[in-house]
Amino acid sequence: MLGAKDRCEILEKRGIMLLSLFSKLEAIIVVALAIHMIGVSFACSNVSDHLALLEIKAKITHDPQGVLTSWNDSIPFCQWRGVTCGRRHERVTMLNLTDMGLVARHNLLDLVQRINIIKDVACALEYLHFRCGNVVVHCDLKPSNILLDADMVAHIGDFGLAKILSRKEGSNAHESSSSIIRGTIGYAPPEYGLGNEVSTAGDIYSYGILLLEMLTGKKPVDSMFEKGLSLHSYTRSALVDGSVLQIVDPMLLNKYVNEKSLISLVEIGVQCSYDSPQDRMDIGTVVHKLLATIVAS
Missing domain, CATH: 1.10.510.10 (Transferase(Phosphotransferase) domain 1)
Incomplete structure (x- = not known):
């Protein structure tokens, strides 16, 4: 299991501008909870998949043309103009899609x-x-x-x-x-x-x-x-x-x-x-x- 410092370093190396979205502590919690959920529901999932979702979430959130309509900071999930970033099990639970x-x-x-x-x-x-x-x-x-x-x-x-x-x-x-x-x-x-x-x-x-x-x-x-x-x-x-x-x-x-x-x-x-x-x-x-x-x- 990755330590908190390692997770932050990975996020920063991936170039995801999380600090402008929420604090580093919150970023740690996001990834930690994501890892926990993956372990329960997705045996083949990995950290990089969820980092990719977070990166896309960051880009969608910062779009000046629109407003983020749905976001749950406990798991990588966002919805904007027909774009839903997240895993099927998680998003169905949250929005009943x-x-x-x-x-x-x-x-x-x-x-x-x-x-x-x-x-x-x-x-x-x-x-x-x-x-x-x-x-x-x-x-x-x-x-x-x-x-x-x-x-x-x-x-x-x-x-x-x-x-x-x-x-x-x-x-x-x-x-x-x-x-x-x-x-x-x-x-x-x-x-x-x-x-x-x-x-x-x-x-x-x-x-x-x-x-x-x-x-x-x-x-x-x-x-x-x-x-x-x-x-x-x-x-x-x-x-x-x-x-x-x-x-x-x-x-x-x-x-x-x-x-x-x-x-x-x-x-x-x-x-x-x-x-x-x-x-x-x-x-x-x-x-x-x-x-x-x-x-x-």
Whole structure:
């Protein structure tokens, strides 16, 4: 177990400006309680994961454009504009957020709710990529890391694999919570499997797959996707053939559905999930197109 002095030195070496947020003694308590909770609930967690959360918390808190809406100093958790930093067990206990993956499995989301979730996640990513001081790359965007509050507002959570990039240095990272594995099979971009540097384009890929899954009801790891067929190529072919309505989740189809808007959403998902990072849209363009699509619907 680390001593109080060691914990403070680690925090300072990581470059987390905790002293401007709370006293050094409070910082010690934060990390000590985090370590205690990890030992109880997360056997594979480590101090560096929680330090990464604290670093992101510090950046979000100091954003001059907004106000922190939720923070509990006993554990690494914060919420701001759809960004939720914390571990799933902790945040569900505190805010009673619902795992979107669980909700989706029970077919409780209609088209309007899914569109709102798609929009919320895009806006949260846009904040992380463009409005959060340095660039924050989530690195593990997937349904189980998207949580819904009581008002059905979606929040991005679980920043255990997140990486912070310098805007000046582009793709060169300052800090990383993990240096080996990033992302989840099916949602992680192909370039990560080749050992390429993480980037915002990687989050865009994961977002595109998430969007396509929500619209089709099919997971990227479903058994039908083999021998070169993927969720991306499956939906892309439907766009070319004009058969989008045949691949959309039947639960979403009714006589009031705006077919044009539905096709536009699928197009966004496809354009976000190309294998080549250079071919993907940036999140600012995604948000712009989403707002236009939602208004049209």
